[in-house]
Amino acid sequence: VLIGIGDDAAVVEPERNRVEVLSVDALVEGVHFDRAYVPPDAIGHRALAVNLSDLAAMGAEPRLALLSLVLPPALPVDEFDGIVTGFAALAAKYRVQLVGGNITRSPGPLMLDVTVIGTAKRRRTLTRSGARPGDDVYVSGTIGAAAAGLQRLKAGADWRVAADDPATHRFLRPDPRVRLGLLMGRNRAARACVDLSDGLADGVHRLAEASGVGVTIDAALLPVDPAARQWCEGNGMDATTEAIAAGDDYELLFAVKPRTSRRVAAAVHDSGVTLTRVGTCTVDRAVSIRGADGAANALPQGYSHFR
Protein backbone atom coordinates (compact mmCIF):
# COMPACT_ATOMS: atom_id res chain seq x y z
CA VAL A 1 0.00 0.00 0.00
CA LEU A 2 1.68 3.19 -1.19
CA ILE A 3 -1.13 5.62 -0.31
CA GLY A 4 -3.94 4.69 2.08
CA ILE A 5 -7.10 6.48 3.13
CA GLY A 6 -7.02 10.28 2.99
CA ASP A 7 -6.35 11.23 -0.63
CA ASP A 8 -8.83 11.08 -3.52
CA ALA A 9 -8.03 7.38 -3.92
CA ALA A 10 -5.66 4.74 -2.57
CA VAL A 11 -2.56 3.54 -4.41
CA VAL A 12 -1.30 -0.01 -4.06
CA GLU A 13 1.36 -2.08 -5.71
CA PRO A 14 0.08 -5.33 -7.20
CA GLU A 15 1.80 -8.57 -6.23
CA ARG A 16 4.03 -10.06 -8.90
CA ASN A 17 2.92 -13.18 -10.73
CA ARG A 18 -0.49 -13.15 -9.11
CA VAL A 19 -3.95 -12.59 -10.46
CA GLU A 20 -6.36 -10.46 -8.49
CA VAL A 21 -9.68 -11.66 -7.17
CA LEU A 22 -12.41 -9.10 -6.49
CA SER A 23 -15.74 -9.29 -4.76
CA VAL A 24 -18.39 -6.87 -3.50
CA ASP A 25 -21.24 -7.53 -1.08
CA ALA A 26 -23.67 -5.34 0.81
CA LEU A 27 -25.16 -5.90 4.25
CA VAL A 28 -28.41 -4.01 4.76
CA GLU A 29 -30.28 -3.50 8.03
CA GLY A 30 -33.73 -5.02 7.86
CA VAL A 31 -32.64 -7.38 5.09
CA HIS A 32 -29.51 -9.17 6.30
CA PHE A 33 -29.57 -8.27 9.96
CA ASP A 34 -31.54 -6.43 12.59
CA ARG A 35 -29.91 -4.10 15.07
CA ALA A 36 -32.32 -5.38 17.69
CA TYR A 37 -30.49 -8.70 17.90
CA VAL A 38 -27.16 -8.21 16.14
CA PRO A 39 -24.61 -6.25 18.20
CA PRO A 40 -22.53 -3.57 16.42
CA ASP A 41 -19.26 -5.50 16.33
CA ALA A 42 -21.03 -8.50 14.77
CA ILE A 43 -22.44 -6.22 12.05
CA GLY A 44 -18.92 -5.08 11.16
CA HIS A 45 -17.58 -8.63 11.42
CA ARG A 46 -20.25 -10.11 9.16
CA ALA A 47 -19.91 -7.41 6.49
CA LEU A 48 -16.29 -8.42 5.97
CA ALA A 49 -16.81 -12.15 6.58
CA VAL A 50 -19.29 -12.58 3.70
CA ASN A 51 -16.73 -11.08 1.33
CA LEU A 52 -13.80 -13.09 2.68
CA SER A 53 -15.90 -16.20 2.14
CA ASP A 54 -16.29 -15.27 -1.54
CA LEU A 55 -12.53 -14.95 -1.88
CA ALA A 56 -12.00 -18.25 -0.03
CA ALA A 57 -14.31 -19.94 -2.53
CA MET A 58 -11.98 -18.75 -5.31
CA GLY A 59 -8.85 -20.01 -3.52
CA ALA A 60 -7.63 -16.44 -3.06
CA GLU A 61 -5.70 -14.84 -0.23
CA PRO A 62 -7.43 -11.65 0.96
CA ARG A 63 -5.33 -8.52 0.84
CA LEU A 64 -7.30 -5.26 0.65
CA ALA A 65 -10.74 -3.99 1.55
CA LEU A 66 -12.79 -0.88 0.83
CA LEU A 67 -15.67 -0.09 3.15
CA SER A 68 -18.61 2.13 2.29
CA LEU A 69 -20.77 2.95 5.30
CA VAL A 70 -24.23 4.43 4.93
CA LEU A 71 -25.41 5.57 8.34
CA PRO A 72 -29.01 6.11 9.48
CA PRO A 73 -29.91 9.45 11.12
CA ALA A 74 -29.62 8.49 14.77
CA LEU A 75 -26.82 5.95 15.00
CA PRO A 76 -25.19 6.33 18.42
CA VAL A 77 -21.44 6.90 18.38
CA ASP A 78 -20.73 3.75 20.40
CA GLU A 79 -22.62 1.64 17.84
CA PHE A 80 -20.57 3.20 15.05
CA ASP A 81 -17.39 2.45 16.97
CA GLY A 82 -18.55 -1.11 17.57
CA ILE A 83 -19.18 -1.69 13.88
CA VAL A 84 -15.75 -0.37 12.92
CA THR A 85 -14.09 -2.37 15.70
CA GLY A 86 -15.73 -5.62 14.57
CA PHE A 87 -14.70 -4.99 10.98
CA ALA A 88 -11.15 -4.07 11.96
CA ALA A 89 -10.70 -7.11 14.22
CA LEU A 90 -11.57 -9.57 11.46
CA ALA A 91 -9.46 -7.59 8.97
CA ALA A 92 -6.48 -7.81 11.33
CA LYS A 93 -6.98 -11.56 11.78
CA TYR A 94 -6.58 -12.13 8.04
CA ARG A 95 -4.14 -9.26 7.47
CA VAL A 96 -6.56 -7.39 5.26
CA GLN A 97 -5.69 -3.71 4.85
CA LEU A 98 -8.48 -1.17 4.65
CA VAL A 99 -7.41 1.14 1.82
CA GLY A 100 -10.62 2.92 0.94
CA GLY A 101 -13.55 4.21 2.85
CA ASN A 102 -16.60 6.29 2.45
CA ILE A 103 -19.18 7.46 4.98
CA THR A 104 -22.56 8.81 3.96
CA ARG A 105 -25.47 9.91 6.11
CA SER A 106 -28.79 8.65 4.84
CA PRO A 107 -32.43 8.75 5.84
CA GLY A 108 -32.60 5.00 5.33
CA PRO A 109 -31.34 1.82 6.96
CA LEU A 110 -27.76 1.16 8.06
CA MET A 111 -25.77 -0.30 5.21
CA LEU A 112 -22.27 -1.64 4.84
CA ASP A 113 -20.93 -2.25 1.37
CA VAL A 114 -17.58 -3.98 1.26
CA THR A 115 -15.26 -4.62 -1.66
CA VAL A 116 -12.40 -7.03 -1.09
CA ILE A 117 -9.40 -7.75 -3.25
CA GLY A 118 -7.29 -10.86 -2.92
CA THR A 119 -4.56 -12.55 -4.86
CA ALA A 120 -3.93 -16.06 -6.13
CA LYS A 121 -1.56 -17.85 -8.46
CA ARG A 122 -3.00 -17.77 -11.91
CA ARG A 123 -3.73 -21.47 -12.39
CA ARG A 124 -4.65 -22.07 -8.77
CA THR A 125 -7.91 -20.12 -8.65
CA LEU A 126 -11.04 -22.13 -7.96
CA THR A 127 -14.25 -21.59 -9.90
CA ARG A 128 -17.70 -23.11 -9.80
CA SER A 129 -17.30 -24.60 -13.25
CA GLY A 130 -14.50 -27.13 -12.86
CA ALA A 131 -16.43 -30.12 -11.48
CA ARG A 132 -16.51 -33.35 -13.55
CA PRO A 133 -18.73 -36.44 -13.34
CA GLY A 134 -17.29 -38.81 -10.79
CA ASP A 135 -15.89 -36.05 -8.57
CA ASP A 136 -16.56 -36.33 -4.88
CA VAL A 137 -18.46 -33.47 -3.26
CA TYR A 138 -17.18 -32.21 0.08
CA VAL A 139 -18.55 -29.64 2.48
CA SER A 140 -16.43 -27.85 5.07
CA GLY A 141 -17.21 -27.64 8.79
CA THR A 142 -20.85 -28.01 9.75
CA ILE A 143 -24.08 -26.60 8.38
CA GLY A 144 -27.30 -25.30 9.88
CA ALA A 145 -25.86 -23.66 12.98
CA ALA A 146 -26.12 -20.04 11.81
CA ALA A 147 -29.78 -20.43 10.85
CA ALA A 148 -30.55 -22.00 14.22
CA GLY A 149 -28.70 -19.15 15.90
CA LEU A 150 -30.68 -16.59 13.93
CA GLN A 151 -33.95 -18.29 14.89
CA ARG A 152 -32.84 -18.30 18.50
CA LEU A 153 -32.05 -14.58 18.38
CA LYS A 154 -35.35 -13.81 16.66
CA ALA A 155 -37.16 -15.86 19.30
CA GLY A 156 -35.92 -13.35 21.82
CA ALA A 157 -32.58 -14.55 23.05
CA ASP A 158 -30.53 -11.59 24.18
CA TRP A 159 -27.17 -11.64 22.38
CA ARG A 160 -25.45 -10.47 25.56
CA VAL A 161 -26.58 -13.73 27.15
CA ALA A 162 -26.63 -15.92 24.06
CA ALA A 163 -23.10 -15.12 22.89
CA ASP A 164 -21.86 -18.33 24.47
CA ASP A 165 -24.39 -20.41 22.56
CA PRO A 166 -22.51 -22.00 19.65
CA ALA A 167 -25.39 -21.53 17.16
CA THR A 168 -25.86 -17.87 18.05
CA HIS A 169 -22.13 -17.30 17.91
CA ARG A 170 -22.04 -18.89 14.47
CA PHE A 171 -24.66 -16.52 13.12
CA LEU A 172 -23.13 -13.41 14.68
CA ARG A 173 -19.46 -14.08 14.00
CA PRO A 174 -19.01 -16.63 11.21
CA ASP A 175 -15.43 -17.60 10.51
CA PRO A 176 -14.84 -17.56 6.76
CA ARG A 177 -12.85 -20.56 5.51
CA VAL A 178 -10.02 -18.42 4.17
CA ARG A 179 -7.14 -20.80 4.82
CA LEU A 180 -8.99 -23.91 3.69
CA GLY A 181 -10.01 -22.35 0.36
CA LEU A 182 -6.49 -21.12 -0.24
CA LEU A 183 -4.95 -24.54 0.50
CA MET A 184 -7.49 -26.46 -1.61
CA GLY A 185 -6.68 -24.19 -4.56
CA ARG A 186 -2.94 -24.15 -4.03
CA ASN A 187 -2.44 -27.89 -3.80
CA ARG A 188 -5.01 -28.56 -6.53
CA ALA A 189 -7.04 -30.80 -4.28
CA ALA A 190 -10.27 -29.19 -5.53
CA ARG A 191 -11.55 -28.91 -9.08
CA ALA A 192 -14.37 -26.53 -8.22
CA CYS A 193 -15.68 -24.61 -5.24
CA VAL A 194 -18.64 -22.45 -4.25
CA ASP A 195 -19.37 -20.68 -1.00
CA LEU A 196 -22.52 -21.60 0.88
CA SER A 197 -23.64 -18.11 1.92
CA ASP A 198 -27.14 -18.89 0.65
CA GLY A 199 -27.15 -22.45 1.92
CA LEU A 200 -26.10 -25.92 0.81
CA ALA A 201 -28.94 -26.49 -1.65
CA ASP A 202 -28.27 -23.18 -3.40
CA GLY A 203 -24.53 -23.88 -3.60
CA VAL A 204 -24.97 -27.41 -4.96
CA HIS A 205 -27.30 -26.12 -7.69
CA ARG A 206 -24.90 -23.34 -8.68
CA LEU A 207 -21.89 -25.62 -8.84
CA ALA A 208 -23.81 -28.23 -10.83
CA GLU A 209 -25.13 -25.69 -13.30
CA ALA A 210 -21.79 -23.93 -13.81
CA SER A 211 -19.96 -27.23 -14.26
CA GLY A 212 -22.58 -28.92 -16.44
CA VAL A 213 -22.87 -31.92 -14.15
CA GLY A 214 -25.49 -33.43 -11.87
CA VAL A 215 -24.93 -33.94 -8.17
CA THR A 216 -26.34 -36.56 -5.82
CA ILE A 217 -26.15 -35.65 -2.14
CA ASP A 218 -26.44 -38.34 0.52
CA ALA A 219 -28.59 -36.87 3.31
CA ALA A 220 -27.13 -39.19 5.93
CA LEU A 221 -23.63 -37.85 5.28
CA LEU A 222 -24.44 -34.15 5.76
CA PRO A 223 -22.46 -32.61 8.65
CA VAL A 224 -25.43 -31.05 10.40
CA ASP A 225 -24.17 -28.98 13.30
CA PRO A 226 -24.96 -30.47 16.74
CA ALA A 227 -26.25 -27.10 17.97
CA ALA A 228 -28.57 -26.92 14.95
CA ARG A 229 -29.75 -30.47 15.62
CA GLN A 230 -30.49 -29.61 19.23
CA TRP A 231 -32.40 -26.43 18.31
CA CYS A 232 -34.44 -28.19 15.62
CA GLU A 233 -35.31 -31.15 17.82
CA GLY A 234 -36.39 -28.79 20.59
CA ASN A 235 -38.65 -26.94 18.16
CA GLY A 236 -40.22 -29.83 16.25
CA MET A 237 -38.24 -29.33 13.04
CA ASP A 238 -36.21 -31.81 10.98
CA ALA A 239 -32.60 -30.71 11.37
CA THR A 240 -31.40 -32.07 8.02
CA THR A 241 -34.22 -30.41 6.06
CA GLU A 242 -33.50 -27.11 7.80
CA ALA A 243 -29.74 -27.38 7.33
CA ILE A 244 -30.05 -27.99 3.58
CA ALA A 245 -31.90 -24.71 3.03
CA ALA A 246 -30.10 -22.71 5.70
CA GLY A 247 -27.74 -19.91 4.71
CA ASP A 248 -25.26 -17.78 6.65
CA ASP A 249 -22.89 -20.59 7.64
CA TYR A 250 -20.25 -19.46 5.12
CA GLU A 251 -18.96 -22.95 4.64
CA LEU A 252 -17.46 -24.05 1.32
CA LEU A 253 -18.53 -26.81 -1.06
CA PHE A 254 -15.82 -28.52 -3.11
CA ALA A 255 -15.77 -30.89 -6.04
CA VAL A 256 -12.74 -33.15 -5.65
CA LYS A 257 -11.20 -35.48 -8.19
CA PRO A 258 -11.33 -39.06 -6.89
CA ARG A 259 -8.07 -40.44 -5.51
CA THR A 260 -6.75 -37.08 -4.34
CA SER A 261 -7.60 -37.77 -0.73
CA ARG A 262 -4.03 -37.20 0.39
CA ARG A 263 -4.17 -33.58 -0.80
CA VAL A 264 -7.54 -33.13 0.82
CA ALA A 265 -6.17 -34.52 4.07
CA ALA A 266 -3.24 -32.11 3.87
CA ALA A 267 -5.56 -29.12 3.42
CA VAL A 268 -7.71 -30.29 6.33
CA HIS A 269 -4.65 -30.75 8.50
CA ASP A 270 -3.13 -27.38 7.69
CA SER A 271 -6.37 -25.39 7.99
CA GLY A 272 -7.82 -27.17 11.00
CA VAL A 273 -11.23 -27.25 9.29
CA THR A 274 -12.95 -30.57 8.68
CA LEU A 275 -14.20 -31.70 5.29
CA THR A 276 -17.00 -34.22 4.91
CA ARG A 277 -17.76 -36.16 1.74
CA VAL A 278 -21.49 -35.67 1.14
CA GLY A 279 -22.07 -36.79 -2.44
CA THR A 280 -20.89 -37.29 -6.00
CA CYS A 281 -21.00 -35.48 -9.33
CA THR A 282 -22.83 -37.35 -12.06
CA VAL A 283 -23.13 -37.34 -15.85
CA ASP A 284 -26.90 -37.11 -15.49
CA ARG A 285 -27.67 -33.42 -14.86
CA ALA A 286 -30.18 -34.06 -12.06
CA VAL A 287 -29.46 -32.48 -8.70
CA SER A 288 -30.87 -34.78 -6.08
CA ILE A 289 -30.68 -35.89 -2.48
CA ARG A 290 -30.80 -39.50 -1.37
CA GLY A 291 -32.64 -40.22 1.86
CA ALA A 292 -32.24 -42.94 4.43
CA ASP A 293 -34.59 -45.18 2.42
CA GLY A 294 -32.26 -44.98 -0.62
CA ALA A 295 -34.75 -43.00 -2.72
CA ALA A 296 -33.41 -39.90 -4.52
CA ASN A 297 -35.53 -36.75 -4.67
CA ALA A 298 -34.88 -33.41 -6.34
CA LEU A 299 -32.83 -31.12 -4.09
CA PRO A 300 -34.87 -28.00 -3.31
CA GLN A 301 -33.56 -24.73 -4.79
CA GLY A 302 -32.93 -23.41 -1.31
CA TYR A 303 -32.98 -20.04 0.30
CA SER A 304 -33.12 -16.97 -1.89
CA HIS A 305 -32.82 -13.28 -0.98
CA PHE A 306 -35.69 -12.64 -3.39
CA ARG A 307 -38.14 -15.22 -2.14
Next chain:
Amino acid sequence: VLIGIGDDAAVVEPERNRVEVLSVDALVEGVHFDRAYVPPDAIGHRALAVNLSDLAAMGAEPRLALLSLVLPPALPVDEFDGIVTGFAALAAKYRVQLVGGNITRSPGPLMLDVTVIGTAKRRRTLTRSGARPGDDVYVSGTIGAAAAGLQRLKAGADWRVAADDPATHRFLRPDPRVRLGLLMGRNRAARACVDLSDGLADGVHRLAEASGVGVTIDAALLPVDPAARQWCEGNGMDATTEAIAAGDDYELLFAVKPRTSRRVAAAVHDSGVTLTRVGTCTVDRAVSIRGADGAANALPQGYSHFR
Protein backbone atom coordinates in the same frame (compact mmCIF):
# COMPACT_ATOMS: atom_id res chain seq x y z
CA VAL B 1 -10.32 -9.95 -17.02
CA LEU B 2 -10.04 -13.72 -16.68
CA ILE B 3 -13.36 -14.34 -14.89
CA GLY B 4 -16.14 -11.74 -14.86
CA ILE B 5 -19.48 -11.61 -13.12
CA GLY B 6 -21.13 -14.95 -12.32
CA ASP B 7 -18.76 -16.80 -10.02
CA ASP B 8 -18.12 -16.10 -6.32
CA ALA B 9 -15.68 -13.36 -7.33
CA ALA B 10 -14.00 -11.93 -10.42
CA VAL B 11 -10.43 -12.71 -11.44
CA VAL B 12 -8.30 -10.16 -13.28
CA GLU B 13 -4.70 -9.95 -14.33
CA PRO B 14 -2.89 -6.85 -13.06
CA GLU B 15 -1.06 -4.66 -15.57
CA ARG B 16 2.71 -4.96 -15.47
CA ASN B 17 4.77 -2.12 -14.06
CA ARG B 18 1.73 -0.25 -12.89
CA VAL B 19 0.40 0.61 -9.48
CA GLU B 20 -3.30 0.31 -8.80
CA VAL B 21 -5.51 3.16 -7.73
CA LEU B 22 -8.72 2.38 -5.84
CA SER B 23 -11.70 4.45 -4.84
CA VAL B 24 -15.19 3.85 -3.47
CA ASP B 25 -18.13 6.23 -3.36
CA ALA B 26 -21.82 5.86 -2.64
CA LEU B 27 -24.74 7.73 -4.17
CA VAL B 28 -27.82 7.72 -1.93
CA GLU B 29 -31.33 8.81 -2.87
CA GLY B 30 -32.47 11.69 -0.72
CA VAL B 31 -28.87 12.67 0.01
CA HIS B 32 -27.08 13.00 -3.32
CA PHE B 33 -30.04 12.98 -5.68
CA ASP B 34 -33.79 12.84 -5.84
CA ARG B 35 -35.63 10.56 -8.25
CA ALA B 36 -38.17 13.33 -8.73
CA TYR B 37 -35.72 15.38 -10.76
CA VAL B 38 -32.87 13.05 -11.68
CA PRO B 39 -33.71 10.59 -14.48
CA PRO B 40 -32.58 6.96 -14.08
CA ASP B 41 -29.75 7.07 -16.63
CA ALA B 42 -28.31 10.17 -14.93
CA ILE B 43 -28.32 8.30 -11.59
CA GLY B 44 -26.26 5.50 -13.12
CA HIS B 45 -24.01 7.99 -14.92
CA ARG B 46 -23.30 10.06 -11.79
CA ALA B 47 -22.57 7.03 -9.61
CA LEU B 48 -19.69 6.10 -11.90
CA ALA B 49 -18.65 9.68 -12.73
CA VAL B 50 -17.91 10.63 -9.10
CA ASN B 51 -15.56 7.68 -8.85
CA LEU B 52 -13.87 8.31 -12.19
CA SER B 53 -13.24 11.86 -11.02
CA ASP B 54 -11.40 10.50 -7.96
CA LEU B 55 -9.17 8.39 -10.21
CA ALA B 56 -8.59 11.36 -12.53
CA ALA B 57 -7.42 13.38 -9.54
CA MET B 58 -4.78 10.71 -8.93
CA GLY B 59 -3.63 10.69 -12.56
CA ALA B 60 -4.91 7.15 -12.99
CA GLU B 61 -6.47 5.44 -15.98
CA PRO B 62 -9.75 3.75 -14.99
CA ARG B 63 -9.94 0.06 -15.71
CA LEU B 64 -12.44 -1.88 -13.58
CA ALA B 65 -15.60 -1.18 -11.64
CA LEU B 66 -17.74 -3.05 -9.12
CA LEU B 67 -21.33 -1.93 -8.65
CA SER B 68 -23.45 -2.63 -5.60
CA LEU B 69 -27.09 -1.73 -6.10
CA VAL B 70 -29.50 -1.46 -3.18
CA LEU B 71 -33.00 -1.20 -4.58
CA PRO B 72 -36.07 0.22 -2.83
CA PRO B 73 -39.25 -1.90 -2.71
CA ALA B 74 -41.11 -0.49 -5.70
CA LEU B 75 -38.49 0.45 -8.26
CA PRO B 76 -40.06 0.07 -11.72
CA VAL B 77 -38.16 -2.20 -14.12
CA ASP B 78 -37.64 0.60 -16.66
CA GLU B 79 -36.03 2.77 -14.00
CA PHE B 80 -33.70 -0.08 -13.08
CA ASP B 81 -32.85 -0.53 -16.76
CA GLY B 82 -32.23 3.20 -17.11
CA ILE B 83 -29.81 3.26 -14.18
CA VAL B 84 -27.84 0.34 -15.56
CA THR B 85 -27.84 1.84 -19.07
CA GLY B 86 -26.51 5.18 -17.82
CA PHE B 87 -23.78 3.44 -15.84
CA ALA B 88 -22.85 1.19 -18.76
CA ALA B 89 -22.70 4.04 -21.26
CA LEU B 90 -20.18 6.01 -19.21
CA ALA B 91 -18.23 2.81 -18.49
CA ALA B 92 -18.03 2.09 -22.21
CA LYS B 93 -16.85 5.64 -22.95
CA TYR B 94 -13.84 5.19 -20.68
CA ARG B 95 -13.40 1.45 -21.35
CA VAL B 96 -14.16 0.54 -17.78
CA GLN B 97 -15.10 -3.12 -17.34
CA LEU B 98 -17.74 -4.04 -14.79
CA VAL B 99 -16.30 -7.10 -13.06
CA GLY B 100 -18.37 -7.34 -9.93
CA GLY B 101 -21.93 -6.69 -9.02
CA ASN B 102 -24.35 -7.12 -6.23
CA ILE B 103 -28.07 -6.42 -6.04
CA THR B 104 -29.92 -6.22 -2.74
CA ARG B 105 -33.53 -5.38 -2.09
CA SER B 106 -34.01 -3.00 0.80
CA PRO B 107 -36.80 -1.17 2.60
CA GLY B 108 -34.78 2.03 2.30
CA PRO B 109 -33.69 4.51 -0.33
CA LEU B 110 -32.10 3.65 -3.67
CA MET B 111 -28.35 3.39 -3.31
CA LEU B 112 -25.49 2.82 -5.69
CA ASP B 113 -22.10 2.03 -4.26
CA VAL B 114 -19.31 1.94 -6.79
CA THR B 115 -15.71 0.81 -6.43
CA VAL B 116 -13.34 1.68 -9.27
CA ILE B 117 -9.83 0.46 -9.90
CA GLY B 118 -7.42 2.21 -12.20
CA THR B 119 -3.75 2.00 -13.02
CA ALA B 120 -0.90 4.47 -13.26
CA LYS B 121 2.83 4.41 -13.59
CA ARG B 122 4.35 4.35 -10.15
CA ARG B 123 6.00 7.76 -10.09
CA ARG B 124 3.27 9.43 -12.11
CA THR B 125 0.45 9.31 -9.60
CA LEU B 126 -0.87 12.62 -8.35
CA THR B 127 -1.64 13.27 -4.70
CA ARG B 128 -2.94 16.20 -2.74
CA SER B 129 0.32 16.59 -0.88
CA GLY B 130 2.84 17.53 -3.57
CA ALA B 131 2.20 21.30 -3.82
CA ARG B 132 5.06 23.67 -2.94
CA PRO B 133 5.11 27.42 -2.21
CA GLY B 134 5.28 29.33 -5.47
CA ASP B 135 3.29 26.74 -7.45
CA ASP B 136 0.54 28.05 -9.65
CA VAL B 137 -2.96 26.79 -8.93
CA TYR B 138 -5.10 25.81 -11.90
CA VAL B 139 -8.71 24.70 -12.15
CA SER B 140 -10.09 22.70 -15.08
CA GLY B 141 -13.15 23.64 -17.14
CA THR B 142 -15.70 25.85 -15.41
CA ILE B 143 -17.26 25.87 -11.96
CA GLY B 144 -20.72 26.56 -10.58
CA ALA B 145 -22.76 25.10 -13.42
CA ALA B 146 -23.81 21.87 -11.70
CA ALA B 147 -25.06 23.72 -8.60
CA ALA B 148 -27.05 26.11 -10.79
CA GLY B 149 -28.48 23.13 -12.67
CA LEU B 150 -29.46 21.46 -9.41
CA GLN B 151 -31.18 24.63 -8.21
CA ARG B 152 -32.99 24.88 -11.52
CA LEU B 153 -34.20 21.27 -11.22
CA LYS B 154 -35.26 21.78 -7.60
CA ALA B 155 -37.12 24.93 -8.65
CA GLY B 156 -39.30 22.69 -10.76
CA ALA B 157 -37.64 22.43 -14.15
CA ASP B 158 -38.64 19.13 -15.75
CA TRP B 159 -35.49 17.24 -16.75
CA ARG B 160 -37.23 16.08 -19.93
CA VAL B 161 -37.42 19.72 -20.95
CA ALA B 162 -34.34 21.04 -19.19
CA ALA B 163 -31.91 18.46 -20.61
CA ASP B 164 -30.77 20.98 -23.21
CA ASP B 165 -29.94 23.56 -20.55
CA PRO B 166 -26.15 23.44 -20.07
CA ALA B 167 -26.32 23.89 -16.28
CA THR B 168 -28.90 21.15 -15.84
CA HIS B 169 -26.94 18.88 -18.16
CA ARG B 170 -23.83 19.52 -16.12
CA PHE B 171 -25.51 18.43 -12.90
CA LEU B 172 -27.15 15.36 -14.41
CA ARG B 173 -24.29 14.06 -16.55
CA PRO B 174 -20.96 15.49 -15.40
CA ASP B 175 -17.99 14.50 -17.53
CA PRO B 176 -15.13 13.46 -15.28
CA ARG B 177 -11.75 14.86 -16.37
CA VAL B 178 -10.25 11.43 -16.88
CA ARG B 179 -7.93 12.25 -19.78
CA LEU B 180 -6.76 15.57 -18.35
CA GLY B 181 -5.82 14.02 -14.99
CA LEU B 182 -3.98 11.20 -16.72
CA LEU B 183 -2.01 13.58 -18.97
CA MET B 184 -1.13 15.98 -16.14
CA GLY B 185 0.25 13.04 -14.14
CA ARG B 186 2.01 11.38 -17.05
CA ASN B 187 3.88 14.42 -18.30
CA ARG B 188 4.59 15.63 -14.76
CA ALA B 189 2.96 18.97 -15.42
CA ALA B 190 1.22 18.83 -12.04
CA ARG B 191 2.77 18.45 -8.61
CA ALA B 192 -0.53 17.91 -6.80
CA CYS B 193 -4.19 17.46 -7.63
CA VAL B 194 -7.55 17.20 -5.89
CA ASP B 195 -11.00 16.67 -7.33
CA LEU B 196 -13.64 19.33 -6.71
CA SER B 197 -16.60 17.05 -5.99
CA ASP B 198 -17.38 19.10 -2.88
CA GLY B 199 -16.56 22.42 -4.48
CA LEU B 200 -13.59 24.68 -5.11
CA ALA B 201 -13.26 25.99 -1.55
CA ASP B 202 -13.25 22.47 -0.11
CA GLY B 203 -10.66 21.31 -2.65
CA VAL B 204 -8.33 24.27 -2.08
CA HIS B 205 -8.42 23.69 1.68
CA ARG B 206 -7.69 19.99 1.30
CA LEU B 207 -4.79 20.50 -1.08
CA ALA B 208 -3.32 23.25 1.10
CA GLU B 209 -3.59 21.16 4.26
CA ALA B 210 -2.17 17.98 2.70
CA SER B 211 0.73 19.89 1.12
CA GLY B 212 1.50 22.12 4.09
CA VAL B 213 1.19 25.31 2.07
CA GLY B 214 -1.16 28.30 1.93
CA VAL B 215 -3.10 29.23 -1.17
CA THR B 216 -4.25 32.61 -2.38
CA ILE B 217 -7.06 32.49 -4.93
CA ASP B 218 -7.79 35.48 -7.16
CA ALA B 219 -11.59 35.78 -7.38
CA ALA B 220 -11.45 37.63 -10.69
CA LEU B 221 -9.66 34.71 -12.34
CA LEU B 222 -12.16 31.99 -11.37
CA PRO B 223 -13.72 30.35 -14.44
CA VAL B 224 -17.33 30.73 -13.36
CA ASP B 225 -19.55 28.96 -15.86
CA PRO B 226 -21.64 31.31 -18.05
CA ALA B 227 -24.75 29.26 -17.37
CA ALA B 228 -24.11 29.58 -13.63
CA ARG B 229 -23.60 33.32 -14.01
CA GLN B 230 -26.86 33.63 -15.89
CA TRP B 231 -28.79 31.61 -13.30
CA CYS B 232 -27.32 33.53 -10.37
CA GLU B 233 -27.94 36.93 -11.93
CA GLY B 234 -31.53 35.96 -12.69
CA ASN B 235 -32.01 34.91 -9.07
CA GLY B 236 -30.27 37.73 -7.24
CA MET B 237 -27.19 35.74 -6.22
CA ASP B 238 -23.50 36.52 -6.62
CA ALA B 239 -22.20 33.99 -9.14
CA THR B 240 -18.61 33.92 -7.85
CA THR B 241 -19.67 33.41 -4.22
CA GLU B 242 -21.97 30.57 -5.27
CA ALA B 243 -19.38 28.95 -7.53
CA ILE B 244 -16.73 28.88 -4.79
CA ALA B 245 -18.93 26.81 -2.50
CA ALA B 246 -20.67 24.78 -5.20
CA GLY B 247 -19.98 21.07 -5.55
CA ASP B 248 -20.87 18.47 -8.16
CA ASP B 249 -18.88 19.99 -11.05
CA TYR B 250 -16.22 17.28 -10.83
CA GLU B 251 -13.51 19.58 -12.06
CA LEU B 252 -9.89 19.16 -10.95
CA LEU B 253 -7.61 21.54 -9.09
CA PHE B 254 -3.88 21.33 -9.84
CA ALA B 255 -0.74 22.76 -8.27
CA VAL B 256 1.74 23.37 -11.07
CA LYS B 257 5.44 24.14 -10.79
CA PRO B 258 6.16 27.55 -12.33
CA ARG B 259 7.71 27.50 -15.81
CA THR B 260 6.10 24.23 -16.85
CA SER B 261 3.49 25.95 -18.98
CA ARG B 262 4.47 24.00 -22.08
CA ARG B 263 3.54 20.73 -20.40
CA VAL B 264 0.30 22.23 -19.15
CA ALA B 265 -0.47 23.45 -22.67
CA ALA B 266 0.21 19.97 -24.04
CA ALA B 267 -2.20 18.39 -21.53
CA VAL B 268 -4.85 20.99 -22.35
CA HIS B 269 -4.39 20.39 -26.06
CA ASP B 270 -4.53 16.61 -25.85
CA SER B 271 -7.48 16.49 -23.44
CA GLY B 272 -9.53 19.28 -24.97
CA VAL B 273 -10.27 20.61 -21.46
CA THR B 274 -9.29 24.15 -20.53
CA LEU B 275 -7.16 25.02 -17.50
CA THR B 276 -7.32 28.41 -15.84
CA ARG B 277 -4.70 29.79 -13.46
CA VAL B 278 -6.64 30.98 -10.42
CA GLY B 279 -4.02 31.48 -7.73
CA THR B 280 -0.69 30.67 -6.11
CA CYS B 281 0.65 28.47 -3.33
CA THR B 282 2.33 30.38 -0.53
CA VAL B 283 4.72 29.73 2.36
CA ASP B 284 2.24 31.38 4.70
CA ARG B 285 -0.35 28.68 5.53
CA ALA B 286 -3.36 31.00 5.13
CA VAL B 287 -5.98 29.95 2.57
CA SER B 288 -7.48 33.14 1.21
CA ILE B 289 -9.30 34.72 -1.68
CA ARG B 290 -8.43 38.13 -3.09
CA GLY B 291 -11.37 40.23 -4.29
CA ALA B 292 -11.58 42.95 -6.92
CA ASP B 293 -10.52 45.52 -4.32
CA GLY B 294 -7.27 43.68 -3.76
CA ALA B 295 -8.13 42.68 -0.19
CA ALA B 296 -7.59 39.02 0.79
CA ASN B 297 -10.17 37.29 2.98
CA ALA B 298 -10.21 33.77 4.39
CA LEU B 299 -11.64 31.30 1.87
CA PRO B 300 -14.80 29.71 3.35
CA GLN B 301 -14.59 26.01 4.16
CA GLY B 302 -17.20 25.24 1.53
CA TYR B 303 -19.86 22.64 1.11
CA SER B 304 -19.87 19.62 3.37
CA HIS B 305 -22.03 16.50 3.25
CA PHE B 306 -22.33 16.81 7.03
CA ARG B 307 -23.36 20.43 7.23
